[in-house]
Amino acid sequence: MLNLHALAHGRTKAELSGSILGFDYGLARIGVAVGQTISDTASPLCVLRNQDGQVDWKDISLLIQEWQPVGLVVGLPLRLNGDEQAFTQNARKFAQRLGGRYNLPVFLIEEQLSSIAAEQRLQVTDKTAKKSRNNRDMLLDAHAAQILLSNWLETA
Template sequence: MRMRILGLDIGSKTIGVACSDALGITAQGITTIQRKTAKDDWQRLQALATERWVTRMVVGRPRHMNGEDSENVKQIEAFITYLKRQMPAMEFVYWDERLTTMMARQVLMAGGVRREKRKQFVDKMAAILILQNYLDAQGNTLL
């Protein structure tokens, strides 16, 4: 069985989650986790990783257009450090997520999703874009 990859868009209130197909070609949206505690968040991610045979997580790294890290990178790095201690066999990769939230909003608008509904889908869509960009850059040589 081929392993899959999770894509994560980590925010202060939610975590958008996407998963690759078994061939590492496409990303599909899975869920948006409402953040509670680091332990609760880890347990949700662990359950998703276990049920989908995930061996790698691609984590969106927010950056400004000039390439500098945004303000919330430190919180994301602290959470990933915690996850690495809880899941030592898991590989974590940071991926530049510049403009993914804006692109996610545009995709949802183009798809006819009403403004009041977009908020509940934007983090999951951003995770899809992060993971798909990563998969495309790897040229299907991942697994």
């Protein structure tokens, strides 16, 4: 797990009490999950669409207003060996913009294999209910956000 305190303004999870929003950032979609620091639990919330990598800040503002989070967690895509990849900087930029726009502590966590874990979770669900490919992709993103947020809550 990787916490960047520069983004979190020196704050730690131990100093936070309340709701946390987690984001699995992608150029087409952003999976969102909500969690609680008190119970260390997280749930998939929704998926926001990106238009050509342009974040719809209005939708994120509505989530911030509704959930009143005390912090934000963004998945940081790294290679399996821990090295950065081409998309890593996109996620870092998104995290920096989140923190600057909403003046909340932002924590980064390695998101290696969160999408694979979400895919495996949904394969079990798919056996009982068929879903369109688009709906399945959206569920996948929200579940990936939940997994990375759960990992942060459990280990931070």
